[in-house]
Amino acid sequence: xxxxxxxxxxxxxxxxxxxxxAALASGADVMFGYPITPQNEIMHYWTRLAPQYGxxxxxxxxxxxxxxxxxxxxxxxxxxxxxxxxxxxxxxxxPFGMAEGMRLPLLAIIQQRGGPSSGTVIxxxxxxxxxxxxxxxxxxxxxYSTATHQEIYDYVIKGFNAAWKYRFPTFILGDGxxxxxxxxxxxxxxxxxxxxxxxxxxxxxxxxxITTAEREPQHLCNIYSxxxxxxxxxxxxxxxxxxxxxxxxxxxxxxxxxxxxxxxSHGVVSRxxxxxxxxxxxxGIKAGYFRPITLRPYxxxxxxxxxxxxxxxxxxxxxxxxxxxxxxxxxxxxxxxIKMETLFMPGVGIIDYDIISKVKSIF
Amino acid sequence: xALVKIALAGEGGxxxxxxxxIIAEAAYNEEKQTIYIPNFGLEQRGGVSIAFxxxxxxxxxxxxxxxxxVVIALSERAVGRTAHYSDExxxxxxxxxxxxxxTDLPSEAKKIIGLPAIDTANKELHPRVFNIIIMxxxxxxxxxxxxxxxxxALENKLGYKxxxxxxxxxxxxxxxxxxKQMAEESLKEGVQ
Numbered sequence: 001x002x003x004x005x006x007x008x009x010x011x012x013x014x015x016x017x018x019x020x021x022a023a024l025a026s027g028a029d030v031m032f033g034y035p036i037t038p039q040n041e042i043m044h045y046w047t048r049l050a051p052q053y054g055x056x057x058x059x060x061x062x063x064x065x066x067x068x069x070x071x072x073x074x075x076x077x078x079x080x081x082x083x084x085x086x087x088x089x090x091x092x093x094x095p096f097g098m099a100e101g102m103r104l105p106l107l108a109i110i111q112q113r114g115g116p117s118s119g120t121v122i123x124x125x126x127x128x129x130x131x132x133x134x135x136x137x138x139x140x141x142x143x144y145s146t147a148t149h150q151e152i153y154d155y156v157i158k159g160f161n162a163a164w165k166y167r168f169p170t171f172i173l174g175d176g177x178x179x180x181x182x183x184x185x186x187x188x189x190x191x192x193x194x195x196x197x198x199x200x201x202x203x204x205x206x207x208x209x210i211t212t213a214e215r216e217p218q219h220l221c222n223i224y225s226x227x228x229x230x231x232x233x234x235x236x237x238x239x240x241x242x243x244x245x246x247x248x249x250x251x252x253x254x255x256x257x258x259x260x261x262x263x264x265s266h267g268v269v270s271r272x273x274x275x276x277x278x279x280x281x282x283x284g285i286k287a288g289y290f291r292p293i294t295l296r297p298y299x300x301x302x303x304x305x306x307x308x309x310x311x312x313x314x315x316x317x318x319x320x321x322x323x324x325x326x327x328x329x330x331x332x333x334x335x336x337x338i339k340m341e342t343l344f345m346p347g348v349g350i351i352d353y354d355i356i357s358k359v360k361s362i363f
Numbered sequence: 364x365a366l367v368k369i370a371l372a373g374e375g376g377x378x379x380x381x382x383x384x385i386i387a388e389a390a391y392n393e394e395k396q397t398i399y400i401p402n403f404g405l406e407q408r409g410g411v412s413i414a415f416x417x418x419x420x421x422x423x424x425x426x427x428x429x430x431x432x433v434v435i436a437l438s439e440r441a442v443g444r445t446a447h448y449s450d451e452x453x454x455x456x457x458x459x460x461x462x463x464x465x466t467d468l469p470s471e472a473k474k475i476i477g478l479p480a481i482d483t484a485n486k487e488l489h490p491r492v493f494n495i496i497i498m499x500x501x502x503x504x505x506x507x508x509x510x511x512x513x514x515x516a517l518e519n520k521l522g523y524k525x526x527x528x529x530x531x532x533x534x535x536x537x538x539x540x541x542x543k544q545m546a547e548e549s550l551k552e553g554v555q
Binding site for chain 2: 012037038121122176177178180181182183184268269271272274275349350351352353
């Protein structure tokens with residue numbers, strides 16, 4: 001496959017453009033998609049770039065089809081991905097569920113927009129519940145919530161590898177702001193950073209006969225005849241997801257050692273939280289910063305440890321949604337007695353000022 | 364430099380987003396931390412278009428902001444739409460040719476500045492370079508990028524047009540210069 005980026009180079013571009021370049025650099029073979037704001041330019045740039053590098057693209061008739069074509073492509077051994085947002089993310093839950101059930105290495109980039117329904121075409125963090133636990137499954141998903149363009153680039157690369165290594169559907173959870181804003185980043189070839197891209201492999205149509213027992217049959221199933229069969233599969237996959245979780249979990253933590261209040265946020269809001277913590281510290285308020293990078297699996301132990309070592313009395317959860325990160329966090333750290341405070345600003349941006357004001361009002 | 368936040372607003376087709384993009388590129392080329400984000404709601408289909416630009420030496424936090432250091436309103440409607448981005452530290456700029464009610468202007472501003480950008484473009488240059496005059500004004504008001512860096516960014520963006528018609532280069536650079544001068548003068552003067 002033709003090398004996309006020979007030497008590391010700085011770039012100033014939108015998050016959508018970044019995602020397309022990262023998929024190229026990751027060696028993605030094909031994208032399937034259906035247009036929806038604010039992710040359109042991922043498709044737009046991919047369709048411009050892909051033919052130059054011998055990669056494929058198909059616009060399907062809707063998001064359900066886009067998701068299922070990715071499910072098909074990865075079974076044939078192609079590194080395939082899709083991107084969507086809002087109502088498109090809702091429609092894709094069925095194929096995402098299939099990817100969970102059949103352990104398909106699917107990668108989806110989600111650029112959250114306002115909801116419910118068509119909401120706004122702009123921005124939110126309201127697709128957290130949908131992306132982490134959507135569908136009729138058990139949430140066997142790997143979800144990276146990015147905050148910068150550099151992270152979009154880094155985690156698309158990492159996401160493809162996670163999908164193919166662990167065989168759980170993997171999500172890069174961005175938002176409309178990250179999609180549409182321009183900011184600097186560095187693009188690189190993964191191999192030059194010592195990142196080995198996992199070789200993809202067909203999941204079906206393998207060589208060798210199963211009748212003569214040359215190999216085990218591939219049993220990729222999304223429906224079972226017996227309750228007990230499904231039960232065994234769900235237990236097995238749940239156990240596997242649990243056992244690999246510790247090596248997947250990622251988080252950021254700053255100044256929690258002596259924090260009296262820990263500010264918890266994810267994605268683009270964590271940038272404002274970081275600024276807020278610095279400003280509060282400068283004013284003598286001992287604030288700490290905690291950010292789950294993986295929303296699934298959630299850095300539960302790490303957050304519990306941060307709470308324990310700080311002895312903080314309060315945990316402030318700030319999000320551009322009405323409690324989606326809050327509910328996720330609450331279930332993960334069940335039993336902690338720290339008082340949970342909330343700053344819910346669904347569908348609008350949060351700046352440091354908002355967080356600082358909230359902290360002062362409760363401190 | 365400390366963080367500078369600029370909101371640029373106008374009608375679709377005025378080139379608000381193009382100018383914002385050129386300014387942001389120029390700042391990036393000077394190795395500064397830069398974020399540029401357009402508003403891209405449904406108002407882009409026939410409403411006021413706003414560009415949010417932030418430039419700093421340090422890492423920049425949230426992509427949008429509540430209050431700007433400089434607000435530039437390029438249409439009468441944009442004045443009312445952007446007044447809330449102004450506080451006591453804001454330079455609020457609009458075209459002196461606009462018919463604007465005092466109630467539309469921000470109640471708080473460091474300075475409210477009326478610039479004859481449209482008139483100057485129409486009479487001295489060409490209506491098409493109105494947005495470049497505004498770009499010059501942004502630089503005159505904020506110094507977020509070096510003037511030469513702005514010219515380079517303009518060349519990068521419009522070079523292919525300049526190649527076909529070299530007069531355009533001169534026209535654009537003149538517009539940039541005029542806008543900068545206009546803004547610098549306005550800072551020296553009292554409130555318009």
